[in-house]
Amino acid sequence: MIQLIRISDDLPDGFDALLADAASEGVGHMARLAESWASGGQRFDRDGEALLAALLAGDLAGVGGLSIEPAAAEPARRVRRFYVRPAFRRQGLARTLASALIQEALDQVDLLTCNAAASPAAAPFWQAQGFSPDTSGPWTHVLRRSRG
Template sequence: MLQLVRIFDELPDGFGDLVAEASGEGVRNMALLAERWRAGPQFQEDGETLLAAFLAGELAGIGAMTSEPAAAEPARRLRRFYVRPDMRRRGVATALASALIHEGFDSVRLLTVNARASDAAAPFWEAQGFMRDASGPWTHVLRHP
């Protein structure tokens, strides 16, 4: 069973393994999250969210959303997104993305994402409905209809 949990005060058990696996794939976003978290819990501002996905009780992935200050209109950025290799192709990434997209559209009409982290990122975000867009520090946008 897949469970999404909002993270407030402490990173979840197993996060160190997730950082190591991401780093082993050349993906730095989990290490950046860990570094920033040590300075104090993040994602406490309005509209900021950090979700952990657990599959059968084991940490499977992380996804976050923050404000997007570079946009000309109110917007949110989906970021710090990673699913452990052995948990892929089980709906974890799609569940995380869907939850963040729905929450984002509760308050803004524009979501952005930077899909440069891996070769699989751009096709994944495009499958979620995001369109390529290089007009800001992002690679893709999704606009609420």
């Protein structure tokens, strides 16, 4: 069973293994997360922000963050620091984590952005979650809450 928890005080147990997996794949944003967390630079603790951990059978399988999007002309959020460990992929975990972040963002604002340039699999994944390609800002994809 997939369990999502909000990270607030410390990075979760198992983060070192997640960090090592990311580094072995050449993914640097988990190291940036660790550095900014340690320095207090970004803790996802402002209103509208969140950092979630995804656990599978009690093991840390992935993380994903939601922050304020400073580059948008309207109030917006950005999905960032999103990573699922290779051993836990293809089990619905990324979709569950993304869905929680999307729901939280679109409960607050009409626009959500992400940068899917980190890996070749990222763009198709985010498009499957409803994002559209968009390079009008420092992002690669956007999701807009539908009115209706």
